[in-house]
Amino acid sequence: MTEIIEFTASDVRPERDAVFENQGIPPGAAVSSQIARLYGQASAILARTVAPAGILSEISKSDFATVYRGEGRNEENTPVGDIFDRADRLALFTITVGAETGAEIARRFEANDFALACMLDSAASVAAETIADLVEQRYRESLAEDDWQADNAGVLRYSPGYCGWHISGQKKLFEFLQPERIGVTLRESYLMEPLKSVSGVIVAGPRELHNFPITYGFCKHCDTRSCRQRLRALFAK
Amino acid sequence: MDLLAELAKGVIDGNDQKVARVTQQVIEQGTSPKSILDDGLIAGMNVVGERFRVHDIFLPDVLMAARAMYAGMDLLKPLLIKEGIPSLGKVVIGSVQGDLHDIGKNLVGIMLKGAGFEVIDLGNDVPPETMVQTAQEQDATVIGMSALLTTTMPVMGEVVDLIDRKGLKGQLKTIVGGAPVTADFARKIGADAHGFDAANAVDQVKKLLNVK
Numbered sequence: 001m002t003e004i005i006e007f008t009a010s011d012v013r014p015e016r017d018a019v020f021e022n023q024g025i026p027p028g029a030a031v032s033s034q035i036a037r038l039y040g041q042a043s044a045i046l047a048r049t050v051a052p053a054g055i056l057s058e059i060s061k062s063d064f065a066t067v068y069r070g071e072g073r074n075e076e077n078t079p080v081g082d083i084f085d086r087a088d089r090l091a092l093f094t095i096t097v098g099a100e101t102g103a104e105i106a107r108r109f110e111a112n113d114f115a116l117a118c119m120l121d122s123a124a125s126v127a128a129e130t131i132a133d134l135v136e137q138r139y140r141e142s143l144a145e146d147d148w149q150a151d152n153a154g155v156l157r158y159s160p161g162y163c164g165w166h167i168s169g170q171k172k173l174f175e176f177l178q179p180e181r182i183g184v185t186l187r188e189s190y191l192m193e194p195l196k197s198v199s200g201v202i203v204a205g206p207r208e209l210h211n212f213p214i215t216y217g218f219c220k221h222c223d224t225r226s227c228r229q230r231l232r233a234l235f236a237k
Numbered sequence: 238m239d240l241l242a243e244l245a246k247g248v249i250d251g252n253d254q255k256v257a258r259v260t261q262q263v264i265e266q267g268t269s270p271k272s273i274l275d276d277g278l279i280a281g282m283n284v285v286g287e288r289f290r291v292h293d294i295f296l297p298d299v300l301m302a303a304r305a306m307y308a309g310m311d312l313l314k315p316l317l318i319k320e321g322i323p324s325l326g327k328v329v330i331g332s333v334q335g336d337l338h339d340i341g342k343n344l345v346g347i348m349l350k351g352a353g354f355e356v357i358d359l360g361n362d363v364p365p366e367t368m369v370q371t372a373q374e375q376d377a378t379v380i381g382m383s384a385l386l387t388t389t390m391p392v393m394g395e396v397v398d399l400i401d402r403k404g405l406k407g408q409l410k411t412i413v414g415g416a417p418v419t420a421d422f423a424r425k426i427g428a429d430a431h432g433f434d435a436a437n438a439v440d441q442v443k444k445l446l447n448v449k
Contacts, residue, residue: 023295023296023297024295024296025295025296025297029295031295031297032298034251034297034298034301035295035297035298038297109343112303112304112307112308113304114300114301114303114304114343114347115251115297115300115301115304118296118297118300118340118343119297121340122340161335161386161388161389162386162387162388164388165388166388167335167386167388167389187362189334189335189362189364190335191335191336191337191361191362195337195361218387218388221387221390221417221419221422222387222417224416224417
């Protein structure tokens with residue numbers, strides 16, 4: 001079953017610390033009144049322009065194997081490739097903040113209003129992750145409605161372009177999910193329009209399933225280690 | 238405080254209205270455009286760059302200073318062109334094909350302009366051919382590439398290879414940067430330089446072009 005979910009601007013209002021962190025400002029740091037004002041302006045513009053939506057569809061393991069194989073450009077071993085066959089349930093998703101926020105960011109850059117453009121860009125990125133969180137939460141709820149239970153259950157999302165899943169995997173994902181229904185299209189380079197969109201697979205199963213080591217070949221090029229933050233958050237639940 | 242120092246302070250404070258007003262004043266006083274640029278606008282941006290480097294200020298402060306500098310540059314540019322004063326060099330920048338992350342790349346572009354370079358920003362998701370072709374058409378001497386994804390980093394190598402295949406190695410330099418990009422990776426793909434942050438990228442471009 002495919003579900004299209006619409007959200008309101010207030011559902012995705014970005015937290016100040018998260019936006020600042022995106023700008024390289026540590027949480028709780030003292031900032032000038034100018035920066036505080038920029039955050040207020042960016043939040044107001046985002047609230048006016050955001051059109052948050054998501055699409056979610058369960059997928060069988062065999063269908064996902066086809067989606068994941070994509071154009072055959074993935075790394076040989078990846079976390080998603082290693083775990084999806086052991087998952088209990090899988091769902092594809094795409095979310096977007098909508099086109100207008102991106103257009104507004106571009107207009108601000110064009111007008112040399114760099115600081116506001118960047119603050120709005122960061123706010124929109126945080127909003128996109130919030131929408132993805134909400135869709136993941138919606139999937140958790142639907143699993144609960146189906147009486148799905150796992151010992152120490154863990155539900156986590158993974159996206160093409162990260163952790164060895166080549167971005168060209170978007171092509172098959174789009175063929176299966178058809179996120180055009182919420183206004184998201186794919187460029188030839190496999191990036192999404194609007195840019196502030198997120199897609200991927202939500203993997204549900206025992207929590208330990210997601211506890212992969214950072215010894216994959218591509219890990220040595222990765223300084224962000226954002227997977228560790230995600231795992232810490234998952235295991236803190 | 239003399240007017241050029243006042244101008245620099247306006248940039249440091251991110252006060253675009255003040256910078257526009259003082260730039261107009263010094264132009265009317267007959268101060269040379271080169272001096273207004275070097276001793277006012279760029280002097281101010283240099284202070285901002287240094288403060289950012291030592292974490293005394295944050296990214297939005299730099300961007301507000303850049304906007305202020307551009308307010309002065311808008312008035313100054315016609316005079317610089319009229320007097321035939323060249324920029325420090327022309328740099329083509331972009332986030333590589335498949336990568337949409339561009340905050341870091343934008344900051345590099347802004348700081349390069351602030352240092353006196355001419356910057357052609359191709360945006361994000363830029364194919365290798367477009368980068369090299371634009372550099373050739375625009376007579377640029379440096380291509381700056383940014384990537385935030387480990388899966389898009391190899392595209393940087395494709396650009397370096399394309400430059401090589403076109404016989405442009407040596408005359409068209411490359412600098413790479415972005416969160417997962419290391420100096421070791423830059424060496425491996427044959428890039429000429431690696432910028433570990435925006436301020437360092439400006440220093441590296443200066444080195445590549447022998448600018449003091």
